[in-house]
Amino acid sequence: MDTPDSNSTEVISTPVPTETTVIEDRTRRNADNLEVKGGGGLETRGLHAWFNKHHALADVSLHFPENTVTGLIGPSGCGKSTFLRMLNRMHEFIPKASMAGEVLFEGRDIYATDVNPIEIRRRIGMVFQKPNPFPAMNIGENVIAGLKLAKIKVKDKDTLIEECLTRAGLWKEVKDRLKAPGGSLSGGQQQRLCIARSLALQPDVLLLDEPCSALDPGSTLRVEETIVQLSESMTVVIVTHNMQQAARVSDYCAFFLSDGGPGRLVEADLTTNMFSNPRDTRTADYVQGRFG
Amino acid sequence: MTTALAPTAVPAQRRPWNRRRQTVVRSGILVLASLAISYGLTETTELGGILGFYLGLALCLPVLVFAESIRHGWNVAVDRVAASVIVAAFGAVLIPWASIFLTVYRKGSKAFHAGYLTEDMRITPSSDPLQFGGVAHAIVGTLIMVLIASAIAVPLGITAAVYIVEVKGRFAGFVRFLTQAMSGVPSIVAGLFIYATVVIFFGGFSAWAGALAYVILMLPTVARTAEEVLKLVPDELRSASYALGASQARTTFRVVLPTIASGLVTSAILGVARVAGETAPLILTASYFVATSTNLNEPIASLPIYIFSSLGLGDDNATTRAWGGSLVLLIVVFVLFALARTLSTRLSRK
Numbered sequence: 001m002d003t004p005d006s007n008s009t010e011v012i013s014t015p016v017p018t019e020t021t022v023i024e025d026r027t028r029r030n031a032d033n034l035e036v037k038g039g040g041g042l043e044t045r046g047l048h049a050w051f052n053k054h055h056a057l058a059d060v061s062l063h064f065p066e067n068t069v070t071g072l073i074g075p076s077g078c079g080k081s082t083f084l085r086m087l088n089r090m091h092e093f094i095p096k097a098s099m100a101g102e103v104l105f106e107g108r109d110i111y112a113t114d115v116n117p118i119e120i121r122r123r124i125g126m127v128f129q130k131p132n133p134f135p136a137m138n139i140g141e142n143v144i145a146g147l148k149l150a151k152i153k154v155k156d157k158d159t160l161i162e163e164c165l166t167r168a169g170l171w172k173e174v175k176d177r178l179k180a181p182g183g184s185l186s187g188g189q190q191q192r193l194c195i196a197r198s199l200a201l202q203p204d205v206l207l208l209d210e211p212c213s214a215l216d217p218g219s220t221l222r223v224e225e226t227i228v229q230l231s232e233s234m235t236v237v238i239v240t241h242n243m244q245q246a247a248r249v250s251d252y253c254a255f256f257l258s259d260g261g262p263g264r265l266v267e268a269d270l271t272t273n274m275f276s277n278p279r280d281t282r283t284a285d286y287v288q289g290r291f292g
Numbered sequence: 293m294t295t296a297l298a299p300t301a302v303p304a305q306r307r308p309w310n311r312r313r314q315t316v317v318r319s320g321i322l323v324l325a326s327l328a329i330s331y332g333l334t335e336t337t338e339l340g341g342i343l344g345f346y347l348g349l350a351l352c353l354p355v356l357v358f359a360e361s362i363r364h365g366w367n368v369a370v371d372r373v374a375a376s377v378i379v380a381a382f383g384a385v386l387i388p389w390a391s392i393f394l395t396v397y398r399k400g401s402k403a404f405h406a407g408y409l410t411e412d413m414r415i416t417p418s419s420d421p422l423q424f425g426g427v428a429h430a431i432v433g434t435l436i437m438v439l440i441a442s443a444i445a446v447p448l449g450i451t452a453a454v455y456i457v458e459v460k461g462r463f464a465g466f467v468r469f470l471t472q473a474m475s476g477v478p479s480i481v482a483g484l485f486i487y488a489t490v491v492i493f494f495g496g497f498s499a500w501a502g503a504l505a506y507v508i509l510m511l512p513t514v515a516r517t518a519e520e521v522l523k524l525v526p527d528e529l530r531s532a533s534y535a536l537g538a539s540q541a542r543t544t545f546r547v548v549l550p551t552i553a554s555g556l557v558t559s560a561i562l563g564v565a566r567v568a569g570e571t572a573p574l575i576l577t578a579s580y581f582v583a584t585s586t587n588l589n590e591p592i593a594s595l596p597i598y599i600f601s602s603l604g605l606g607d608d609n610a611t612t613r614a615w616g617g618s619l620v621l622l623i624v625v626f627v628l629f630a631l632a633r634t635l636s637t638r639l640s641r642k
Contacts, residue, residue, distance in 0.1 A: 048303060098305035100302075
């Protein structure tokens, strides 16, 4: 929902920032809106993950407040991606995977027996590390692929395509070639197409798994701007190996680490605190690039 | 209030996405109910016979599944109906398979006695009582010819595939066309060809000739399957190898082929499957011999010809022997497949 919670004492009145100032605005927004956050959103309680006998992730309890960006950081193999995939029930596609704990979405455990995982994935979207537009569809078809696949009727396709592509920051570049195949775009454009594709389903949460790791700096910047704008209307969780990116786009940060055993959540806090004044020395070492 | 425990307490692993026992029981009830309804339909209405039963089943199961799951919403219901149709189709495929196997087992097991797998027919006419004679000669003959044929056709077929996909030589298109054309060759023609070129030339039926006829049938199957598997290897792997300064030969033999080892085993299995039960190519090449023989220059027995010749006699005992031979042939082919599968998992686990 775009409208802020009516119970909140303060109303978020951040004006829609212009493209150039938006990134600097993040830190200010963090500090200002801390109390307002924490209504709905997504929450994990004592989440564990296994691959067969291998304990990959242990006891992660984390809250993602509504309409915020949370960055998941940590060295490779610490369970960030596993954790992310558990948030929209993609974990179960891996044979012999198992889990423990709860993921609360709007107060309900998405792993409860009566929950339809298809519905969950429709409302909690995901963008992967490698851009994966459908090769058999053109750009426009890719955008509304989610609706087509879910058999949701669209009244005005063209408007929706334009809106989603605009929000993903791709409209200007592709508006004259919507009939071109998705694979004809550059890597950065393909990734924004994938974001647009997720947006068409109007998800409440968007999960991004290292969305910029294969992109050049210009495309990265544009994707980051897109993420910041999206967080006005949805909860975003992003896995990233890039500390500057975490600092630029996220309101909150969560640091994961594995000491050879399962990955654990070391610390989670406002991004500003995580980078300026972390409580754990390992966090300090990591964000300053002393290991990992 | 419980105080925070040390994080050593690890909760039990669970898989909430697995189907619950309840769901399994419910599906079972639905299947039984639709079986009962379709049986009732065939009994009470004009719709009779086994076909009518299947038709009733095919209509009943989806309808019942839909009625049961619609309370979870349209999408879930459609999902479950689709799943039930798939399961029903699987069952329909299973029926002829099980029927063939059970018939062969029922009729063939009568021919089995203590020495069935170790004795041959050198002193036993096919019409003799079933406690005499066996299929040892046919098993040995079939194994010899299949192994020789595999030893020739598999390397040759893979080489052809490598030529088409890896070398991309000038005649790649032509070779591909030839393999495709060859896979349409009727098996009797393969036998006739070997008869004209090998049997007449070298003056008689032999195990060699039978194996060569097999090669002609196996080669296109192996080559085409291997070609399809080779195409699945991502070009990145080849690039990575070339970028390390490897030659094309080293890249092919050390990187590409090991990557698809299990796929190549599959191509060999399909090749064996193509020939193991063939009778026609052997009639004019390996012919038949009643004693166990390992002489490759002499006529040799084989399971298909054993079945064929026993059936032709019209005697009850001989017919039972033919069924017994069929059962042995099924088992031999199954054992070959199991061996190849085990081998391929070993290879890919390395």
